[in-house]
Structure formats: structure tokens, C-alpha cells
Amino acid sequence: xxxxxxxxxxxxxxxxxxxxxxxxxIQLVNLADGIKVVKQPIVPITAPHDRAxxxxxxxxxxxVGTYESKWILSYRHQTFGPMIWCSIEVGHSxxxxxxxxxxxxxxxYFFVLF
Numbered sequence: 001x002x003x004x005x006x007x008x009x010x011x012x013x014x015x016x017x018x019x020x021x022x023x024x025x026i027q028l029v030n031l032a033d034g035i036k037v038v039k040q041p042i043v044p045i046t047a048p049h050d051r052a053x054x055x056x057x058x059x060x061x062x063x064v065g066t067y068e069s070k071w072i073l074s075y076r077h078q079t080f081g082p083m084i085w086c087s088i089e090v091g092h093s094x095x096x097x098x099x100x101x102x103x104x105x106x107x108x109y110f111f112v113l114f
Contacts, residue, residue: 001088003062006038009086010055013046013073021046025075028054032070035088036061043073060090 001007015021026043038057046052061067070085 001060001090003060003064003090003092005060005090006057007060007088008055008057009069010053011084013043013052013054013081013084015046015048015050015052018048020048021052027074028071029074029079030069030071031083032068032085034067035059035069035086037069056086058086058088060088064091065089 021043022045023042028041028043030037030040036059038059041054041056043054044052056069056071058069066087066089068085068087070083072079072083073081
């Protein structure tokens with residue numbers, strides 16, 4: 001990735017519980033803010049056994065290095081499910097095409113909220 005470059009990372013989250021998700025109750029909590037986030041992502045309304053697409057827009061640091069952003073879901077301030085993350089390397093060289101594709105990839109995770 002290039003210094004100051006913007007990019008989007010996405011995850012597909014499966015609501016594998018018995019309760020619907022609502023942005024009023026479910027938030028995505030940033031555990032490690034090593035990569036600047038453009039704005040806080042919103043968890044869409046998601047029925048039980050449906051999938052939600054969560055995307056985060058990022059801006060790379062201006063300094064060369066390895067950076068990471070970690071997230072976890074929270075229901076009324078109680079975290080649940082596995083952690084999801086994004087790791088990048090900011091450098092001076094041209095972005096490799098396979099790495100560029102990785103930053104646009106979508107990952108599927110399963111979450112249970114009883």
C-alpha cells in the first residue's frame with residue numbers, strides 16, 4: 001500500500017443466533033486503531049441466519065511500516081464472536097496486484113448471539 005492511500009476492507013458476517021441484529025444494539029468495536037478509519041462502520045439490520053456485509057474505509061499511514069486494525073462485535077457493551085481484522089504494509093514501492101486484490105477481499109465469519 002502507498003502512504004496516504006485510501007482503501008476499503010469488507011467482511012461478511014453471519015448472524016447465527018436467534019435474535020436479529022440492529023444498529024441500535026449491535027456495534028463493531030475497534031480494538032486496535034493502527035489504521036486510520038474514515039468513519040465508524042454500521043452493522044446493518046440482519047435477521048437470524050442472514051448475512052451482513054460490513055465494510056470499513058481506511059486511510060494508510062504516511063509512514064512506511066506494518067499496520068493492523070482489529071474489530072469485534074458488541075451487544076449492549078458485551079463483546080461476542082471472534083475478532084476480525086485488517087493488516088497492511090505501507091511502503092514506497094508500487095502496489096502489487098495480488099496485494100491490491102487482497103485488500104478488496106471479503107471474508108465470511110459466523111457469530112452467535114443468544
